[in-house]
Amino acid sequence: MSFKEDFPMLKSDIIYFDNCATTLKPNSVIDEISNYYKNYSANAHRGDYDISRVVDEKLLEVREKVGRFINSKSADEIVFTSGTTESLNLVIKGFFEDYLKANDEILTTKAEHASLILPLFEIAKKTNAKVKYIDLKDDLTLTMENVVKSVNKNTKVIALSHITNVIGDVRPIKEICKYAHEHGIIVLIDGAQSVPHEKVDVNDMDIDFLTFSAHKMLGPTGVGVLYGKEKYLSKVKPLILGGGMNAFFDSLMNVEYKDLPEKLEAGTQNLSGILGFGKALDYINEIGIDNIHKKEVELKKYMVDKMSKLKNIIIYNKDIENGIITFNVDGVFAQDVAAYLNKKKICVRVGNHCAKILSEVLGVKNTCRASLYFYNTKEEIDKFIEALDNDNILYESL
Numbered sequence: 292m293s294f295k296e297d298f299p300m301l302k303s304d305i306i307y308f309d310n311c312a313t314t315l316k317p318n319s320v321i322d323e324i325s326n327y328y329k330n331y332s333a334n335a336h337r338g339d340y341d342i343s344r345v346v347d348e349k350l351l352e353v354r355e356k357v358g359r360f361i362n363s364k365s366a367d368e369i370v371f372t373s374g375t376t377e378s379l380n381l382v383i384k385g386f387f388e389d390y391l392k393a394n395d396e397i398l399t400t401k402a403e404h405a406s407l408i409l410p411l412f413e414i415a416k417k418t419n420a421k422v423k424y425i426d427l428k429d430d431l432t433l434t435m436e437n438v439v440k441s442v443n444k445n446t447k448v449i450a451l452s453h454i455t456n457v458i459g460d461v462r463p464i465k466e467i468c469k470y471a472h473e474h475g476i477i478v479l480i481d482g483a484q485s486v487p488h489e490k491v492d493v494n495d496m497d498i499d500f501l502t503f504s505a506h507k508m509l510g511p512t513g514v515g516v517l518y519g520k521e522k523y524l525s526k527v528k529p530l531i532l533g534g535g536m537n538a539f540f541d542s543l544m545n546v547e548y549k550d551l552p553e554k555l556e557a558g559t560q561n562l563s564g565i566l567g568f569g570k571a572l573d574y575i576n577e578i579g580i581d582n583i584h585k586k587e588v589e590l591k592k593y594m595v596d597k598m599s600k601l602k603n604i605i606i607y608n609k610d611i612e613n614g615i616i617t618f619n620v621d622g623v624f625a626q627d628v629a630a631y632l633n634k635k636k637i638c639v640r641v642g643n644h645c646a647k648i649l650s651e652v653l654g655v656k657n658t659c660r661a662s663l664y665f666y667n668t669k670e671e672i673d674k675f676i677e678a679l680d681n682d683n684i685l686y687e688s689l
């Protein structure tokens with residue numbers, strides 16, 4: 292099945308293999324954004340007139356749609372943010388700061404993204420809590436056994452990604468949450484690389500906090516989600532104060548905030564973006580998240596089989612079942628490989644992929660990452676393989 296008619300960018304001659312960074316957008320998302328500006332460009336929560344009420348209703352619809360997508364108990368557990376990064380900062384600074392005490396332990400891994408690690412570092416420094424790393428196996432995956440080994444009576448938080456953005460391994464989240472809850476530990480899951488690619492059910496997995504970004508799942512940039520169980524989310528301190536989130540204030544500095552989710556959404560949200568995100572979810576639902584996952588696994592297998600037949604290609608995550616292929620060309624600096632592929636109009640990401648600590652265990656500083664989504668094709672992969680099947684990559688990258 293071709294998706295060319297739905298995605299304007301697929302009509303260009305670019306081969307886009309950087310879907311972990313952001314995905315392409317279908318016409319339905321682009322049109323919805325433009326529809327907002329053309330037909331009901333009003334603010335939300337404030338209108339005593341029809342077009343503002345339309346915006347309110349549409350926002351609620353999207354909030355409910357997001358809730359159904361991850362199976363939250365209530366739409367009030369869905370907070371709109373600017374992206375995963377803001378969502379992670381909001382939980383870590385707005386909740387963990389008060390929750391953690393000196394010598395409490397936060398468990399994470401060396402494979403995590405800067406957007407999780409850096410706020411954790413800051414909060415650990417502020418509270419004198421400790422950040423501890425759960426050991427990864429030699430193939431850099433995380434086992435339940437190593438999670439269990441790392442937990443002790445001081446462990447208060449487990450914070451990690453569901454699917455990592457370099458190796459792409461899928462963590463056993465349901466088992467981690469079960470074990471954590473039996474030991475009084477709160478679990479924060481960075482779902483930036485999982486929610487767009489496979490079913491994430493917060494209820495079934497019993498996740499306490501989940502974060503993800505719309506732009507990594509066909510939606511616009513500048514929109515993200517923080518999901519939290521009501522009992523925890525209601526304790527998150529707003530980091531930004533202002534209009535839309537207060538119920539009352541007076542000259543004596545008496546202040547009352549609104550209930551969830553508005554309490555955590557001060558100021559004017561990215562309204563057109565949120566409405567566009569609703570269309571992105573419709574698109575994904577129409578294909579089916581399980582079919583998306585199946586297609587990515589099939590494409591990756593096809594790509595890895597062909598790459599394995601080439602000389603000098605090192606693949607770091609051959610056996611991981613999703614669309615992420617992290618590799619190097621032996622003897623060629625990763626940046627040069629990307630520059631060479633760029634000349635062939637093939638987009639891959641190169642560097643440390645914001646997971647800077649991973650290089651301590653991976654043994655190399657920089658890698659190339661091709662990340663696939665359901666709209667990529669075997670024909671595109673054939674062109675990529677043809678480009679890589681070249682002894683002169685270094686020379687031709689210049």
Ligand SMILES: Cc1ncc(COP(=O)(O)O)c(C=O)c1O
Nearest residue numbers: 374375376404406452456483504
């Ligand atoms: C695992 C992971 N977490 C967090 C982020 C940050 O997402 P955003 O830039 O949308 O806030 C990314 C982005 O690549 C990611 O891959």
